[in-house]
Amino acid sequence: MSILQVKDLSIEFSTRNGGVKAVRGVDLWMNKGELLGIAGESGCGKTTTALSIPRLLPNNATITGGSVVFDGQDLSKLSEAEMESIRWKEISVIFQGAMNALNPLRTVGHQIAEPILLHEPGVSKKEAEERAKALLEEVGIAASRYTNYPHEFSGGMRQRVMIAMSLACNPKLVIADEPVTALDVMIQAQILDLLRKMKREHDLSMIMISHDLSVLSELCDKIAIMYAGKIVEFGDAREVFTKPRHPYTIRLMKSYPNIYGEKTFVSGIPGYPPNLIHLEPGCPFVDRCEVCMEECRHREPVLSEIDDDHYCACVRGE
């Protein structure tokens, strides 16, 4: 059963230098209970795409087109007040940078209970506190630390608090923005295990944004690879990771050393992503692509199905 369907989504940021076309016609969909990974490098539009679902974009961003259907409801038609009732209760976000996403002046318990009190008017303070304490225990923090402040926690513990907070109002969809970036490998493994457990126990659907393909490859059911504001490859995660088709995906995967494979020097991708203010026509990856053809310079390929549950936006695949 489909829980999310994003169609032809476009987002533009107004800046001093002109309009940045950060997201350019993105199509995405996922079923209930799935974990969708969105991968790509800095500035590819992955966070913007995901945060536009609960409409949590900065003031200078405008959604210039497209629709977001969540659980049968067209979110793009909702007013700001109606959106407010969706956030936390239906869709919650684990923001990037656990170090800084918490309010340093409030106890962690208060910060977990706050969304409950805000979004569920019938709940008493006492009840909210009970629920917050139960959540703390669930993410592996003793309930006795309810009255501690964020600075009394390590980075990994703060990320646990963020996870508890995101689950405070029993949402259906959780968006985790780079949940393990900046954490040590061992803590990263702990947090990923915790996210997996919470997803299972709370019957969640989840979107995970990451620049780290290897993390997503272990976790995701579905994967979307973004480049220059577009989805260049999308589909069943196993399928995409074992049979990548877009030249960008292939190069990106080769940028990670694989200790279980042959010891070869990672190749990286020479060059830089295109300027999203003045975009040239054609495929945005063309200048960095080893297999580009003349046609690629004139026509931007569209995302099309190349295999069962496997979509790719490359002239060669169409």
Add this chain to the structure above:
Amino acid sequence: MQQDKESKKTIIECRDLEVRFDVRKKQKGGKKMVVRAVDGVSLDIREGEILAAVGESGCGKTTLGKAILNIIKPTSGTVLYRGRNMAELDKKEMQKTRSKMQLIYQDPYESLDPGQTAYKTLEEPLLIHRKDLNTKERHDLIMKQLEAVGLVPADIIAERYPHQMSGGQRQRLSIAASVILKPDFVVADEPVSMLDVSVRAGILKLMMDMQEGNALTYLFISHDLSLTWMIADRIAVFYLGKLMEIGDAQAIVHNGYHPYTRALVSVIPAMAGTKKPEDRHVLTGETPAATDVPKGCRFHTRCWMHMEKGCPPICSECEPALREVGEGHMAACHFNREGLPFEEVLNEE
């Protein structure tokens, strides 16, 4: 990358190196505490090799790098650079040695002076250490260096300030500044961890190229085991200021001895479709504070093997010494790879 190890001389020799920091708790009562950042580390770095120092935050790998360069004064122990004790050098000799030993910082966004152009950044070390050059020679050398690190066209980039450059370009400039004095030993502190993966390869490649032309030795500090596996000749694994295991990069990753090393390797995410061993050891809890290092083996409070073996007292009472467990492979654990007591194994042999 792989060098003939036997024929190589030692360039850096650390003996029982210790770095301690005194800290005072900010709360009332203000008890004095000691952070044991580097706690008795002995290791050799061989000429022309890349030795990687890996471990989690707070394991002392960065402090070790800085102590070797004498940027942080060691509390005790010695560092020998080409056989000479760094602590005994006078000011003039120290300055000369400094130009031979350089540091590449982790964060290209903060390590460069925002008020200096690329040209000035490269000119400064030359003005201090290469007084023999005239203006023209200096200019030529700077331009050559910019081109060598791929910052082209050099004459245009030379006039740029750090904020006008991308992260990759800044790191290229940092590398240029580090190698312009032709050092023979460079400590690279997480040189690519702030960069996008697609840019990383280029920077690493550049570091390798620099090595070939200049007979460089690297101490490569990183938290990323798979990355160090790819580029390093040897890997040294640190935990709470102590060297836990050191050996050939391939041996550390695929035939690791210490339970800590094996845990670190086991949590490296694998791309779908690659075969990965089953035993995954996610350590619970977090690294204890360096002000409060556990007694005995400092890793025993989180050690999966210690738990599997029913918490033998030897681990919590006695600190294991680093000992040879294979060719050029040392580890500090009371047990062998199969979990048998090391002493018994020795006796049987």
